Amino acid sequence: xxxxxxxxxxxxxxxxxxxxxxxxxxxxxxxxxxxxxxxxxxxxxxxxxxxxxxxxxxxxxxxxxxxxxxxxxxxxxxxxxxxxxxxxxxxxxxxxxxxxxxxxxxxxxxxxxxxxxxxxxxxxxxxxxxxxxxxxxxxxxxxxxxxxxxxxxxxxxxxxxxxxxxxxxxxxxxxxxxxxxxxxxxxxxxxxxxxxxxxx
Amino acid sequence: xxxxxxxxxxxxxxxxxxxxxxxxxxxxxxxxxxxxxxxxxxxxxxxxxxxxxxxxxxxxxxxxxxxxxxxxxxxxxxxxxxxxxxxxxxxxxxxxxxxxxxxxxxxxxxxxxxxxxxxxxxxxxxxxxxxxxxxxxxxxxxxxxxxxxxxxxxxxxxxxxxxxxxxxxxxxxxxxxxxxxxxxxxxxxxxxxxxxxxxxxxxxxxxxxxxxxxxxxx
Numbered sequence: 001x002x003x004x005x006x007x008x009x010x011x012x013x014x015x016x017x018x019x020x021x022x023x024x025x026x027x028x029x030x031x032x033x034x035x036x037x038x039x040x041x042x043x044x045x046x047x048x049x050x051x052x053x054x055x056x057x058x059x060x061x062x063x064x065x066x067x068x069x070x071x072x073x074x075x076x077x078x079x080x081x082x083x084x085x086x087x088x089x090x091x092x093x094x095x096x097x098x099x100x101x102x103x104x105x106x107x108x109x110x111x112x113x114x115x116x117x118x119x120x121x122x123x124x125x126x127x128x129x130x131x132x133x134x135x136x137x138x139x140x141x142x143x144x145x146x147x148x149x150x151x152x153x154x155x156x157x158x159x160x161x162x163x164x165x166x167x168x169x170x171x172x173x174x175x176x177x178x179x180x181x182x183x184x185x186x187x188x189x190x191x192x193x194x195x196x197x198x199x200x
Numbered sequence: 201x202x203x204x205x206x207x208x209x210x211x212x213x214x215x216x217x218x219x220x221x222x223x224x225x226x227x228x229x230x231x232x233x234x235x236x237x238x239x240x241x242x243x244x245x246x247x248x249x250x251x252x253x254x255x256x257x258x259x260x261x262x263x264x265x266x267x268x269x270x271x272x273x274x275x276x277x278x279x280x281x282x283x284x285x286x287x288x289x290x291x292x293x294x295x296x297x298x299x300x301x302x303x304x305x306x307x308x309x310x311x312x313x314x315x316x317x318x319x320x321x322x323x324x325x326x327x328x329x330x331x332x333x334x335x336x337x338x339x340x341x342x343x344x345x346x347x348x349x350x351x352x353x354x355x356x357x358x359x360x361x362x363x364x365x366x367x368x369x370x371x372x373x374x375x376x377x378x379x380x381x382x383x384x385x386x387x388x389x390x391x392x393x394x395x396x397x398x399x400x401x402x403x404x405x406x407x408x409x410x411x412x413x414x415x416x417x418x
Contacts, residue, residue: 018239041244043246043416
């Protein structure tokens with residue numbers, strides 16, 4: 001069963017309804033535990049399992065494609081904010097954890113279906129896992145005196161697709177296929193020019 | 201950075217107009233060529249409102265102090281949302297609005313109903329009892345529980361108790377005996393740093409409008 005079947009099988013909630021309630025949630029798996037956030041709204045969401053998700057209006061997640069047609073869609077989560085001069089530098093604090101802090105760890109995107117306004121405060125459905133991605137890097141950007149941006153990039157599970165093993169139509173590929181050397185493809189045509197006829 | 205909560209004294213909340221409303225945070229999903237439309241709710245409902253004030257010279261100074269204390273958008277304001285359409289007991293009486301007693305202690309009236317039963321977070325139907333001298337529940341009244349205001353949508357009297365439905369569900373769980381305040385208060389933040397500036401002219405009367413939105417991350 002895929003996550004989309006899970007979305008379709010909730011009693012009393014239909015993604016094609018003309019009145020739809022939904023919250024976007026994201027959890028980041030770090031060595032210090034799961035960090036849970038709501039994307040793009042404020043408020044404190046307590047899910048059906050009792051976990052607290054803090055809404056962040058300044059959190060932005062890039063659009064994410066599906067891993068179709070050989071594409072490995074990457075994405076980015078960004079946090080743009082003004083640094084409070086009285087507080088420790090947040091960018092430096094986050095970056096001080098080092099590159100390994102998030103590298104290779106999962107970031108999970110959830111949808112929380114809401115059947116009524118009451119369920120915003122007392123949900124009965126567990127959040128539905130939509131995507132799992134692998135985090136790669138955290139970068140900080142500093143512009144001007146107080147303007148700061150933190151970005152977290154993540155890769156799809158299919159990120160190594162472009163480095164996949166494949167057989168070429170040449171002697172090496174033929175040998176790999178047959179298990180023994182074979183000269184048949186030595187003079188194979190490699191382009192469409194036919195200045196000189198190959199056969200007949 | 202610490203976000204102090206500044207209580208706006210109730211006598212400063214004597215506003216000239218009322219426009220408090222709940223923003224339900226719905227988005228239109230667009231209309232299809234077949235004429236169907238979709239409503240999409242994302243986010244927590246929150247209150248919006250303006251305080252249009254008329255301030256005489258002594259009040260200008262007090263308002264300036266309150267507003268400066270909050271330091272723009274940084275501070276949070278605890279605002280009373282008075283509704284003249286429904287009076288509350290004690291209104292107009294001495295000390296109703298937070299005037300100091302002889303020992304300089306401030307005092308304000310806080311009319312209330314009491315929860316008659318426990319109500320968990322997310323309840324939109326609650327039971328209350330009405331203490332002696334307090335008005336009976338009425339549709340459309342704004343009440344608040346732990347500084348989370350909401351609107352009463354229906355009332356029914358059931359054996360000396362009242363069953364109320366409220367538009368925005370309870371955000372904090374209430375136990376039996378908790379007060380439900382009839383002078384609703386909420387925690388708000390200013391929409392911009394410059395809102396509510398008590399600028400005055402030759403007549404020395406300021407007419408600022410303070411724009412608020414509710415603070416939900418608590």
